Amino acid sequence: xxxxxxxxxxxxxxxxxxxxxxxxxxxxxxxxxxxxxxxxxxxxxxxxxxxxxxxxxxxxxxxxxxxxxxxxxxxxxxxxxxxxxxxxxxxxxxxxxxxxxxxxxxxxxxxxxxxxxxxxxxxxxxxxxxxxxxxxxxxxxxxxxxxxxxxxxxxxxxxxxxxxxxxxxxxxxxxxxxxxxxxxxxxxxxxxxxxxxxxxxxxxxxxxxxxxxxxxxxxxxxxxxxxxxxxxxxxxxxxxxxxxxxxxxxxxxxxxxxxxx
Numbered sequence: 001x002x003x004x005x006x007x008x009x010x011x012x013x014x015x016x017x018x019x020x021x022x023x024x025x026x027x028x029x030x031x032x033x034x035x036x037x038x039x040x041x042x043x044x045x046x047x048x049x050x051x052x053x054x055x056x057x058x059x060x061x062x063x064x065x066x067x068x069x070x071x072x073x074x075x076x077x078x079x080x081x082x083x084x085x086x087x088x089x090x091x092x093x094x095x096x097x098x099x100x101x102x103x104x105x106x107x108x109x110x111x112x113x114x115x116x117x118x119x120x121x122x123x124x125x126x127x128x129x130x131x132x133x134x135x136x137x138x139x140x141x142x143x144x145x146x147x148x149x150x151x152x153x154x155x156x157x158x159x160x161x162x163x164x165x166x167x168x169x170x171x172x173x174x175x176x177x178x179x180x181x182x183x184x185x186x187x188x189x190x191x192x193x194x195x196x197x198x199x200x201x202x203x204x205x206x207x208x209x210x211x212x213x214x215x216x217x218x219x220x221x222x223x224x225x226x227x228x229x230x231x232x233x234x235x236x237x238x239x240x241x242x243x244x245x246x247x248x249x250x251x252x253x254x255x256x257x258x259x260x261x
Contacts, residue, residue, distance in 0.1 A: 005207040012192045018203065019049075024244065026199040029252070031149065031259035033157040041171070042158020042178065044259075046150040048199060050140035055150030056133045057158040057178070061169060064120070064127040072119020072127040076105035078134040078147065085139040085202070103226050104134060104148050104186070107215030110224040111184035114155065118179035121163055128160055130178070141201040144213055148186035149252060155180055156260045184223055185249040185256065188213040189241040191231065196241060198248060212238065214245040218253065 003018065015023055027049030035054060036043040042057035064071060078101035080088045108114070119128040132154065134147045155178045162173040190200050190211040200208065209231035215224040222242060227233065233241070 003203050008204055008207040009192055012195050012197065012204070012207070015195065017197070019201070021199075023195060023197040024248075026248075026251070029149075029255055031153055031255060033153050033259055040154075040158075041161060042154040044150045044153035044157070045137075046146045046153070048142055048146045049201065050138060051142055051146050052137040053143065053146040053150050054135045054137055055147065055154045056135070057154040058131045058133065059161055059169070060129050060131065061121065061126050061163055062129045064124065068116070069124040070120045070127075071116035072114075073116070073129045074105065074108060074114060074132065075129060076101045076108070076132045076134070076151070078104070078136070080136050080139070083138075084136040088139075099228075100143055100147060101134065103144050103213055104132070104151050106224045106226060107148055107184045107186040107213075108132075108151065108155075111182045111215060111217050113152075113180060113182045113184055115179040115181050118176075119160070126163070128163075130155075139202060141203075141205050142188065142199045144188045145186060145199065145252075148215070149256065152183060152185065153256060153260055156183070156256070182217045182219075183253070183256075184215045184217050185252050186213060186215040187245050187248040187252065189244060191233070191237065196237070196244065198244070212241045214242055214249075216246060216249045220246065 030047040032045045035045040036056050040056040041059045045054045078097045080097045082088050132151050158178045159174045160176050162170040162175045189196050190208045192208050211228040213226040
């Protein structure tokens with residue numbers, strides 16, 4: 001049975017949730033790497049409660065951008081297919097999918113997580129391009145955190161294939177691990193009325209006022225923030241969200257390190 005927004009807002013105002021979690025508590029999280037072995041150079045399936053996301057890493061060889069002739073590229077896409085939620089439609093990416101891909105990509109890019117110069121094969125001619133494809137299998141809220149966690153897990157456990165000038169990519173031969181420099185973990189705090197809560201379900205997200213996504217490197221530095229929804233944040237609310245995000249990223253980082261051993 002669908003719960004209306006007014007009921008959810010009243011429950012949150014009383015600092016309660018429909019599933020009896022605390023406002024700061026995440027649902028059970030499971031990270032499974034190597035989910036796709038035949039067609040991807042890295043992959044991870046992330047489950048947070050009933051939300052399920054599969055992220056695949058694939059590698060190709062392309063010409064570099066003219067202003068970055070010695071650097072490879074990262075491209076992030078997200079697919080919100082009808083199987084994940086009834087309101088999603090087949091076809092070209094729509095705004096929710098574009099935004100999801102953008103936020104996941106930004107955390108990785110702003111952290112300079114991957115050493116793009118290490119992806120250069122021949123300056124000005126050929127570089128490796130990393131494609132991160134997010135496939136939402138079931139949307140029960142908090143897609144940003146699940147997708148970002150999956151993307152980082154895929155990078156941590158993925159590899160770069162050998163490249164031969166005559167025969168092209170040798171996908172069964174490993175040239176090197178993905179050249180990770182940093183490991184940004186992304187978490188999203190959401191506001192309903194004056195309450196800050198984490199790991200929201202779809203029903204809770206229908207009642208939210210605003211959200212703030214924060215990406216933090218392992219040294220504690222905040223590398224990116226992305227605000228969503230219409231209501232504003234006060235300076236104090238932003239500080240509170242960042243402070244709590246530091247704790248939450250450490251929790252998720254422990255799970256990530258355990259899954260990627």
